[in-house]
Amino acid sequence: AQSVTQPDIHITVSEGASLELRCNYSYGATPYLFWYVQSPGQGLQLLLKYFSGDTLVQGIKGFEAEFKRSQSSFNLRKPSVHWSDAAEYFCAVGGAGANNLFFGTGTRLTVIP
Amino acid sequence: DADVTQTPRNRITKTGKRIMLECSQTKGHDRMYWYRQDPGLGLQLIYYSFDVKDINKGEISDGYSVSRQAQAKFSLSLESAIPNQTALYFCATSDGLYADTGELFFGEGSRLTVL
Secondary structure, eight states, X not given: OOEEEOOOSEEEXXXXXOEEEOOXXXXXXXXXXXXXXXXXXXXXXXXXXXXXXXXXXXXXXXXXXXEEGGGTEEEEEESSXXXXXXXXXXXXXXXXXXXXXXXXXXXXXXXXX | OOSEEEXXXXXXXXXXXXXXXXXXXXXXXXXXXXXXXXXXXXEEEEEEEEETTEEEEXXXXXXXXXXXXXXXXXXXXXXXXXXXXXXXXXXXEEOOTTSBOOOOEEXXXXXXXXX
């Protein structure tokens, strides 16, 4: 069965600190992996995606994520967090022939000055 | 203008009322989706449509119906709203050219409160 686990419901970091948001997935075929960000009152915006190839992918706003097949993980990272990064982050999985994406429950990021 | 537009953005209604949420898109995508977001549950798929004549149930379709009036329009209806349908609803589109899961493009959401 397909599923996505985001073990951290809420993370607080100081501005300028590094960030890592965890995502583990279960998928029966080759996964396509996504990270979305939702700012307050907004829809979801794609940060980055992985389909194949280089397992380290770069996204918008200085984010990157690394696909580790052996660990079924796709963790999101940013070396230096900005106050504007405060939002909710969703990991999602889909794949070849799939009809839709399966989303994790999200991680809320708070950035303190 | 937004590529994916949802109306209304906010709606308060009473139990038993019929409610329609509308979604229109200018991206030219064939695939359209309705998701429901509840705190702590992430996004759950209600219905999806791959073209005007192809509509499919998602994970939580009970109590909901949809209509794909045109390639660009996909409406979600609650025939008789109940309080546990209070949630944030998102419409999304994707380009299904390769029949694989592509990037989803989301509207800004419709917040529905059922009293």
